[in-house]
Amino acid sequence: xxxxxxxxxxxxxxxxxxxxxxIFAVLDLAPGDPTGTxxxxxxxxxxxxxRESLGLNEPFHVRYVLWMKQFFINEPLNxxxxxxxxxxxxxxxxxxxxxxxxxxxxxxxxxxxxIPQTLWVVGLAYLLSIILAIPLGVISAIRQxxxxxxxGTVFSVIGYSMPTFVTGxxxxxxxxxxxxxxxxxxxxxxxxxxxxxxxxxxRQMIMPVTVLALFQIATLSRFTRSxxxxxxxxxxxxxAHAKGFRERYVVVRHVLRNSLIPVVTLMxxxxxxxxxxxxxxxxxxxxxxxxxxxIISIQSFDIPVVQTIxxxxxxxxxxxNLIADVIYGFLDPRITYQ
Amino acid sequence: xxxxxxxxxxxxxADNRKHRTLWGDAWVQFRKNKLALFGLTVLTLIxxxxxxxxxxxxxxxxxxxxxxxxLPPSPEHPFGTDDLGRDTLARNxxxxxxxxxxxxxxxxxxxxxxxxxxxxxxYFPVAxxxxxxxxxxxxxxxxxPLLLVIIMLFRDALRKRFGPELGxxxxxxxxxxxxxxxxxxxxxxxxxxxxxxxxxxxxxxxVGVRQYKIMRRHILPNVMSPIIVSATLGVxxxxxxxxxxxxxxxxxxxxxxxxxxxxxxNRDFITQNPWLVFWPGLLISxxxxxxxxxxxxxxxxxxxxxxx
Numbered sequence: 001x002x003x004x005x006x007x008x009x010x011x012x013x014x015x016x017x018x019x020x021x022x023i024f025a026v027l028d029l030a031p032g033d034p035t036g037t038x039x040x041x042x043x044x045x046x047x048x049x050x051r052e053s054l055g056l057n058e059p060f061h062v063r064y065v066l067w068m069k070q071f072f073i074n075e076p077l078n079x080x081x082x083x084x085x086x087x088x089x090x091x092x093x094x095x096x097x098x099x100x101x102x103x104x105x106x107x108x109x110x111x112x113x114x115i116p117q118t119l120w121v122v123g124l125a126y127l128l129s130i131i132l133a134i135p136l137g138v139i140s141a142i143r144q145x146x147x148x149x150x151x152g153t154v155f156s157v158i159g160y161s162m163p164t165f166v167t168g169x170x171x172x173x174x175x176x177x178x179x180x181x182x183x184x185x186x187x188x189x190x191x192x193x194x195x196x197x198x199x200x201x202x203r204q205m206i207m208p209v210t211v212l213a214l215f216q217i218a219t220l221s222r223f224t225r226s227x228x229x230x231x232x233x234x235x236x237x238x239x240a241h242a243k244g245f246r247e248r249y250v251v252v253r254h255v256l257r258n259s260l261i262p263v264v265t266l267m268x269x270x271x272x273x274x275x276x277x278x279x280x281x282x283x284x285x286x287x288x289x290x291x292x293x294x295i296i297s298i299q300s301f302d303i304p305v306v307q308t309i310x311x312x313x314x315x316x317x318x319x320x321n322l323i324a325d326v327i328y329g330f331l332d333p334r335i336t337y338q
Numbered sequence: 339x340x341x342x343x344x345x346x347x348x349x350x351x352a353d354n355r356k357h358r359t360l361w362g363d364a365w366v367q368f369r370k371n372k373l374a375l376f377g378l379t380v381l382t383l384i385x386x387x388x389x390x391x392x393x394x395x396x397x398x399x400x401x402x403x404x405x406x407x408x409l410p411p412s413p414e415h416p417f418g419t420d421d422l423g424r425d426t427l428a429r430n431x432x433x434x435x436x437x438x439x440x441x442x443x444x445x446x447x448x449x450x451x452x453x454x455x456x457x458x459x460x461y462f463p464v465a466x467x468x469x470x471x472x473x474x475x476x477x478x479x480x481x482x483p484l485l486l487v488i489i490m491l492f493r494d495a496l497r498k499r500f501g502p503e504l505g506x507x508x509x510x511x512x513x514x515x516x517x518x519x520x521x522x523x524x525x526x527x528x529x530x531x532x533x534x535x536x537x538x539x540x541x542x543x544x545v546g547v548r549q550y551k552i553m554r555r556h557i558l559p560n561v562m563s564p565i566i567v568s569a570t571l572g573v574x575x576x577x578x579x580x581x582x583x584x585x586x587x588x589x590x591x592x593x594x595x596x597x598x599x600x601x602x603x604n605r606d607f608i609t610q611n612p613w614l615v616f617w618p619g620l621l622i623s624x625x626x627x628x629x630x631x632x633x634x635x636x637x638x639x640x641x642x643x644x645x646x
Contacts, residue, residue, distance in 0.1 A: 026484070027491065157627065157630065158623075158627065160630065162623045163578050163581060163623070165581070165582065166601070169615045170616075170619060172608055173612040173615070177609050272480070276481065276482045279483070279586070280585065280586065294483060310487060313480030314478060314479060317479075
């Protein structure tokens with residue numbers, strides 16, 4: 001197990017390096033010009049100086065290596081210094097990955113400002129989907145072909161087929177415009193200080209969280225259902241019944257435990273997907289999280305920010321794939337790693 | 339004597355049953371699935387709606403008339419008008435044409451690439467390792483951010499080269515296709531691996547059929563069912579992706595109607611006129627829903643193990 005884990009982590013490193021190269025290359029070889037969005041009154045020499053100060057005149061491989069150095073060495077060192085308070089080396093003159101707009105602010109700081117909103121929405125959506133999806137799937141499986149099961153099937157297919165930007169807008173029409181229960185725009189400046197501001201925060205989070213959770217609920221509950229159905233037919237379930245255990249005990253202690261093994265891996269694989277979904281949800285409800293930062297940076301040609309966020313998404317995918325594999329082997333003793 | 343009777347019987351047993359084909363059998367199976375039939379009906383209606391609709395309903399989707407701005411549904415404008423007084427029904431009809439065209443074209447690109455990679459890596463053990471590594475790497479790329487970035491970066495260059503509408507169409511279709519072939523490649527590879535060692539391939543090899551011919555004549559027809567299923571579902575994914583991109587403002591520009599860009603352009607008027615976003619939203623959802631039903635139905639219908 002330990003050796004397998006180390007090998008998997010070592011294999012993940014070249015994957016991430018290749019991905020970082022692809023992201024860097026796509027952005028770098030594109031025909032756009034970062035000085036293209038500047039006012040046309042700027043003279044050609046000044047434009048050239050700006051290009052030089054951004055390091056654009058260096059050859060491609062030099063820029064790639066420099067970017068990697070900033071990204072993988074300088075930024076982690078900075079972070080270490082900030083959290084521990086110890087100065088390591090020449091931290092004053094260490095080059096940082098800085099945004100091209102936002103007055104040259106370090107990208108890490110920009111992302112740090114945006115991440116709490118995204119994590120709140122994504123985290124709550126994820127929690128909600130797990131809390132709802134697993135019981136739904138279990139009940140549908142136990143009462144297979146009942147009305148509950150059929151309604152659940154129809155709803156999950158609809159939930160699966162309706163894109164988040166449609167459900168989001170539909171929610172706004174129904175709950176914000178017609179019923180006026182929830183605000184349609186997420187107010188990030190809201191500070192939770194007392195009960196009423198807390199309630200306001202809850203009210204503005206309900207719609208983005210629900211919209212983001214719907215798709216996950218649909219997929220997870222269907223998956224739980226089919227996994228439960230597979231296990232309910234197994235011999236050990238009949239044995240457990242024959243021994244006289246109560247139905248509830250058999251379902252919860254025997255069937256559910258075994259059925260959740262593939263579900264847990266699916267949950268791990270769903271985390272990168274839900275972050276991707278947050279890009280759209282944040283746009284619908286105007287949450288200024290990570291996804292909104294990505295969209296703004298793409299529109300204003302802020303390449304360092306775009307590279308960093310895209311790479312963060314890639315890291316999420318690789319890491320959670322790894323976690324899913326490891327959890328699977330950990331939960332299911334039939335799987336052995338060589 | 340006994341030999342003679344046997345011959346007579348054989349002649350008598352000449353096959354008089356109705357000729358059965360793979361597709362005939364699949365259709366018989368498909369018809370039993372109510373949801374799949376429902377999906378097929380709805381999708382056919384939507385396709386007829388957007389293909390024939392503009393021929394019957396001859397209103398210019400780009401005709402601007404500010405005096406008729408933001409009208410509710412009426413006999414002249416059955417779906418109402420938008421903020422610039424353009425007819426919503428006409429825009430939805432034309433938008434559907436573009437959305438469906440994007441979905442189908444992108445699917446063909448993805449399926450072509452996926453089938454090619456899957457066939458090569460399944461059939462040639464030498465190519466298997468590198469190609470599957472490459473597929474895994476592609477799967478680890480963050481799809482949506484990368485799509486957004488690529489479209490933003492190459493949009494202007496392609497628009498200059500091919501004109502505003504065709505340029506963005508080509509870009510979106512190619513990017514969705516190039517980032518969407520991996521699932522197909524894996525499925526095709528799996529099927530090829532299971533077929534490759536069957537006796538009829540061995541026989542073809544033994545009589546000296548060339549490798550290329552074996553792949554085309556013997557392997558490809560046998561992996562057709564998984565390819566068709568993933569092609570069907572691929573159309574849904576491509577339509578979804580295009581609408582998501584347009585909804586984020588990085589797909590088709592708001593003046594070119596697609597279902598996604600209609601949502602993007604009209605979401606600011608959601609309070610005044612909710613119908614503007616209701617129709618494109620409904621059309622996208624119904625299309626995806628029916629394609630998913632058809633895909634599930636096809637998967638069952640084309641699987642010979644499920645056939646009675």
